[in-house]
Amino acid sequence: MKRTHILILEDAPVIREGLKFIMDSLRNVEEVAIACTFDEFTHLLKRKSYQMVLISPNYLHSHHNQIQQLRNLYSSMKWIGVQYTIIPEALLSKLDGVVDVYDNQDTLATKLSKWLDTQSDDALQNKDILSERETEVLRLLAMGKSNKEIADELNISTNTVITHRKNISQKTSIKSVSGLTIYAVTQNLISLDDY
């Protein structure tokens, strides 16, 4: 299982801190960030990528629509409910899973590895190595081409280009085009003459 970043949205301090304490102790969990309010939650989501979010039942009820919108936006993330009151079936069906406040450390560890391992076996196997297609996309991107131009050149859809770009950024930890250009030069994918 890869190193996991988790974000918890929970307004009850005891539950929030308890979840963080147990999650922090799990192997392969790199960071457990906490948001006490919905604004803070969206703020953190914008700034960093997480593999999993845990959301309290209060927010599942009160911010139902906003959570659905965010879920569409961050679809590769696992959306998990925290259960300590009954969560209606209609809300449950829209989540990837539920942790129960009565779960012990072992149960949580098993659940987490189940959710995250099924996430992307291919990505895990080639964790940090760019695929041939990703390398092509990166080379064209570094040469200043737009998503549309790259799509036309490689005969793929713009959405596929966007997915490749997301994967490239995740694998290299570099998000901006200018930063990726420097990366491409360090890896000899383009020469300074192309730039």
Added chain:
Amino acid sequence: MNSKNDIHPDSKLAEIIINHPYVILMLEHFEILLPVQDLTIKQICEKYNINETIFIAFTNLYCNKKGIPALKLTADDAVSITRFLAASHRYYSELIYPEIMQLIEDMSKQNNHREMKLVSVFFADYFKEVTTHLDYENQIFHPYVNCLVARDKGVEHVENQVDYSVSQYQVRHDDIEMKLADLKNLLIKYLPTYNDQLIRRKLLFLLSELEFDLNIHSKIEELILIPLAIELENKNIVACK
């Protein structure tokens, strides 16, 4: 009930700084200079005329304690917050960004790999973007907040900013931290080295310090100032336009 690690009005500032040296950055943004002797937060706030609630909330952020409590703030607090943010902007544009730029130049002299030329261009372009971002806040958004405050206090003759609103700022408020993280990753993982370890370390320390400060800066803008400005806007939206 307060826990022993909580920051409260009677906490001594010097003790907090010893454990969390980045609090010094916050003090500079409040225009408070060291030394602080044995003054408590309450005494410092009285001396510099700063709202204690804001001071404690910001100190918690700089001490890396998670979460921002729901703050009950007034129009006057909006002015203190914009003053704090404006002082931070001066620190960014006049001190830390030029210092980083200088270190990159020094590193390019030590390490003449072709990639270093690109790094200099990358940072110069990024600094231009940051300057545009800060200028917009200094020239448009902060004066608008001050206009909202003046209206809230019943001042009659306030220069109007017609057709402007907090929502326009929210749409425009972009992320200036991403390229800093990119540069850190390039330095840590990819850029070939040549006799530059010392400068590289100094550069990474400065970048990390700036990243930490900018992260809190944007939290203050998005989670404290924007909600407060919206509240003021709703109170006197007709009066200010």
